[in-house]
Structures are given as structure tokens and as C-alpha cells.
Amino acid sequence: MPINVISAGIATTIQDMGRPGYYHLGIPMGGAMDRLALRAANLLVGNDEDAAGLESVFVGPELEFTQDAMVAVCGAELPPKLNGEPRPTWTAFKVKSGDVVSFDFLKSGARAYIAISGGINTLPKLGSRSTYAIGALGGVDGRAVQPGDTLPLGTASKPVKDGLDVPVNLRRTPGNPAELRILPGLYWHRITEQAQKDFFEDTWKVANEADRMGYRFQGGRKLEFVDREQPFGAGADPSNITDACYPYGSVQVPSGTEPIILHRDAVSGGGYFMIGTVISADMDLIGQLQPNTPTRFIKVDMATALAARKDRNKLLNAIREALS
Numbered sequence: 001m002p003i004n005v006i007s008a009g010i011a012t013t014i015q016d017m018g019r020p021g022y023y024h025l026g027i028p029m030g031g032a033m034d035r036l037a038l039r040a041a042n043l044l045v046g047n048d049e050d051a052a053g054l055e056s057v058f059v060g061p062e063l064e065f066t067q068d069a070m071v072a073v074c075g076a077e078l079p080p081k082l083n084g085e086p087r088p089t090w091t092a093f094k095v096k097s098g099d100v101v102s103f104d105f106l107k108s109g110a111r112a113y114i115a116i117s118g119g120i121n122t123l124p125k126l127g128s129r130s131t132y133a134i135g136a137l138g139g140v141d142g143r144a145v146q147p148g149d150t151l152p153l154g155t156a157s158k159p160v161k162d163g164l165d166v167p168v169n170l171r172r173t174p175g176n177p178a179e180l181r182i183l184p185g186l187y188w189h190r191i192t193e194q195a196q197k198d199f200f201e202d203t204w205k206v207a208n209e210a211d212r213m214g215y216r217f218q219g220g221r222k223l224e225f226v227d228r229e230q231p232f233g234a235g236a237d238p239s240n241i242t243d244a245c246y247p248y249g250s251v252q253v254p255s256g257t258e259p260i261i262l263h264r265d266a267v268s269g270g271g272y273f274m275i276g277t278v279i280s281a282d283m284d285l286i287g288q289l290q291p292n293t294p295t296r297f298i299k300v301d302m303a304t305a306l307a308a309r310k311d312r313n314k315l316l317n318a319i320r321e322a323l324s
Contacts, residue, residue: 001066001067001097001153002066002150002151002152002153003063003064003065003066003116003150003151003153004063004064004066004149004150005061005062005063005064005145005146005147005148005149005150005151006061006062006063006064006100006147007061007062007147008061008144008145008146008147008149009056009057009058009059009060009061009062009103010056010057010058010059011055011056011057011058011144011211012054012055012056012057012060012061012144012145013054013055013130013131013133013139013144013145014052014053014054014055014120014122014129014130014131014138014139014140014145014151015030015031015032015033015038015052015053015054015055015113015129015130015131016031016032016038016050016051016052016053016128016129016130017031017032017035017038017049017050017128017130018030018031018032018128018130018264019031019125019126019127019128019130019132019137019138021127022126023268024268026267026268027126027132027135027137028132028248028264028265028266028267028268029248029264030128030130030131030132030137030138030212030264030265031128031130031264032053032055032113032130032264032287033055033111033212033263033264033283033284033286033287034075034111034113034284034285034287034288035283035284036172036284036312036315036316036319037074037075037111037112037113037284038053038055038074038075038113038115039316039319040072040074040090040166040171040319040323041053041072041073041074041075041113041114041115042072042115042119043319043320043323044070044072044074044090044091044092044115044160044164044165044166044323045069045070045071045072045092045115045116045117045156045160046070046117046156046157046158046159046160047115047117047118047119047156047157048119048157051115051118051119051120051154052119052120052121052122052129052130053113053114053115053116053119053120054113054114054120054145055111055112055113055114056078056103056111056112056113056114057110057111058078058106058110058290059078059103059106060073060078060080060102060103060112060114061102061103061114061145062100062101062102062103063100063101063102063114063151064098064099064100065095065096065097065098065099065100065101066097066098067097067153068094068095068096068097069094069095069116069117069118069153069156070092070093070094070095070116070117070156070160070162071092071093071094071095071101071114071115071116071117072090072091072092072093072114072115073087073089073090073103073112073113073114073115074089074090074112074113074115074166074171075109075111075112075113075287075288076106076107076108076109076110076111076112076288077089077106077107077108077109078103078104078106078107078109078112079103079104079107080093080101080102080103080104080114081101081102081103081104082095082099082100082101083099083100084102086104088165089112090165090166090168090171091163091164091165091166092160092161092162092163092164092165093162093163094162101114108173109173109174109288109290110210110287110288110289110290111287111288116153117153117156117160118153118154118155118156118157119153119154120151120152120153120154121152121153121154122138122139122140122151122152124138125137125138125142131143131144132265134265164323166319166322166323167322170315170318170319170322172284172285172315173285173288174285174288174289174293176293176294177203177293177294177295177296178285178289178293178294178295178296179282179295179296179297179298180261180278180282180285180286180295180296180297180298181278181279181281181282181297181298181299181300181304181305181308182200182251182275182276182277182278182279182297182298182299182300183276183277183279183300183301183302183305184196184275184276184299185250185251185274185275185276185277186274187241187273187274187275188275188276189226190225190226190228190238190239190241190273191223191224191225191226191256191275192223192224192225192226194224195221195223195224195225195256198220198221198223199220199223199259199275199297200296200297200298200299202219202220202221203219203220203294203295203296204217204218204219204220204259204294204295204296204297205217205218205219205291205292205293205294205295206289206290206291206292206293206295207258207291208291210289210291211265212263212264212265213262213263213265213266213267214260214261214262214263214266215260215261215263215286215289216258216259216260217258217259217260217261217295218258220259222256222257223253223256223257223275224256225238225239225256234271235271237254237255238255238256239252239253239254239255239256239272239273240271240272240273241271241272241273242271243269243270243271244269244270244271244274245268245269246262246266246267246268246269246270246274247262247274247277248262248263248264248266248277248283249261249262249263249277249278249279249280249283250262250266250274250276250277250278251274251275251276251277251278251297252272252273252274252275253272253273253275254272259275259297261278261286263283263286263287279300279304279305279308279309280305280309280312281305281308281309281311281312282308
């Protein structure tokens with residue numbers, strides 16, 4: 001039996017762990033921006049970690065259930081309500097047929113992940129149910145959720161206990177200021193030594209242009225470029241390069257003014273230099289940053305990046321153990 005969407009909130013989309021393997025064709029991996037939060041929510045309701053759920057930005061949807069189910073909301077502190085009664089986040093709660101789940105005002109973070117036992121069972125496209133609206137893939141007919149939609153559910157894989165929760169010390173959220181660790185990249189030499197120093201010393205703020213494709217940051221000093229002879233095939237701006245591939249998390253700084261971190265739905269290549277790349281362990285944090293959030297970029301080396309990835313895997317394993 002499906003879920004009926006009464007209201008859709010803001011930019012509510014169906015997301016799972018994405019569709020890897022097509023980036024060379026210009027189709028991004030996509031999937032949840034905060035993967036740890038979606039995994040935790042799925043574990044709370046007895047789903048496989050990669051089951052499809054809902055990703056809501058700032059404002060949650062209103063959902064009518066036509067069957068009994070378990071629900072969990074992780075990520076942003078967007079408190080759910082069951083028939084108007086508050087329920088805690090990062091905690092599984094039971095709903096019955098005819099119940100309505102809605103949401104209170106956002107307390108912190110940016111994106112909440114709503115997992116439902118059985119997972120959302122829309123038709124996969126290229127191996128994923130994740131919504132990639134630009135390519136009209138996944139989601140509901142290739143788009144975000146809208147009022148009047150019905151969302152089919154799969155079969156719950158295992159029973160879970162009402163009230164099961166993720167321990168507070170295992171809930172990873174950005175600090176204030178947020179800190180994002182960056183590994184300098186192939187084009188690091190394009191800016192002066194002073195600009196390299198300024199970039200990591202300054203406190204930046206998240207701009208209003210912050211979505212699934214990328215996050216823009218403002219407020220730091222303009223970067224100065226090393227003089228060069230314009231390469232064949234590159235644009236005239238000193239931040240232009242001959243077109244190259246963009247990794248997830250890469251940081252562009254067009255004209256040296258406002259860094260842009262490319263995220264899950266980013267394009268796969270283009271003509272802007274990349275100052276470096278946000279390490280994989282910190283990519284989830286970006287999706288929880290609201291506009292105007294103060295942010296520091298932290299320079300790291302490869303050994304630190306690999307150690308951080310190992311620590312993140314330990315955190316995920318600790319969540320699995322706590323919920324097993």
C-alpha cells in the first residue's frame with residue numbers, strides 16, 4: 001500500500017546511495033547528500049542501508065500512511081510529528097494505517113532523511129531510485145515529490161523495536177564554524193603562496209546558492225593568480241583551464257572570488273581550475289550547512305584524508321552495532 005503525499009515540503013526528493021558508474025557519460029552518481037544520515041535512518045527501520053527514502057530541505061512533507069510501518073528521521077533536526085504529536089529524530093517510531101506524519105520547524109542542519117520500513121519502491125533508473133531532476137531520472141517520473149503523489153513501499157526486511165535510537169555521540173553534525181578538510185589539487189600552483197595561505201586562514205560563509213549540484217561560499221579574500229600564458233583551449237580568465245574532469249567535492253573558485261564545492265549532482269567536467277577537493281569523510285557535512293553558516297577550510301594531506309575515511313567507517317560500524 002502506498003503513502004499519499006498531502007504536501008511536499010521544500011525540494012523533497014527520493015534518494016538512495018546513487019547510481020555510480022555513469023559519471024564518464026555526464027550522469028552524476030547522485031544519491032543522498034548526507035549518506036551517513038540516510039544509512040542510519042534505514043537501519044533504524046530495518047531496511048538495507050541503501051534503501052530509498054526521502055530527502056527534505058528545510059521544510060518537511062506531510063504524508064498519509066495507508067499501511068502500518070516504521071519511520072525514522074535522521075540528519076537535520078527537523079522534528080517529525082505523528083498526528084500532530086512530536087516524535088524525536090534519530091529514533092524509530094511506529095505509524096498505523098490512516099496516520100499522518102508531518103514536521104515541525106527546522107531546529108538545525110539543512111537536510112532530513114525520512115526512512116520508512118520497506119523503503120520507497122519506485123521504478124529504478126540505471127540501477128537507482130535517486131532523483132536526478134536535470135536528467136529526468138529516478139524519483140517520481142524523474143522529478144521531485146509533489147502534492148497528490150503516491151509513493152509505493154517495498155516489503156520490510158526485518159522487524160525493529162519502536163523507540164530504537166542512534167546514540168547521541170554517534171550523530172555526526174557540522175560544528176560552528178563548520179570545518180571542511182581539503183586536499184590541495186593539481187591546480188594548487190595556479191594561485192600565489194599568499195593566496196594559498198589566505199584561502200585557509202579566512203572564514204567563509206555559505207551563500208544562498210547551495211543545492212545538490214554545489215555549494216557556493218562568500219566572504220573570504222579574493223585569490224591572486226600566478227601570471228601565465230593563456231593555454232590553448234582555455235578561457236581568458238585566470239581561473240580558466242583547458243577543460244578537465246571534476247571529482248566529487250572539488251572546489252572551484254571562478255575568477256578567484258567565491259569557492260564552489262561540487263556535490264552529488266555536479267557536472268562531470270568543465271573549464272574552471274580546482275583549488276583542491278573536500279575529503280570524502282566530510283562530504284556529508286556539506287549537505288547540512290544552511291546559508292550564512294561560517295565555514296573554515298582545513299588543509300590536509302593524503303594520509304590525513306585516508307585516516308579520516310577510516311574513522312568515518314568506524315563511526316558507521318558503531319551505528320550498525322548499536323542498532324543491531
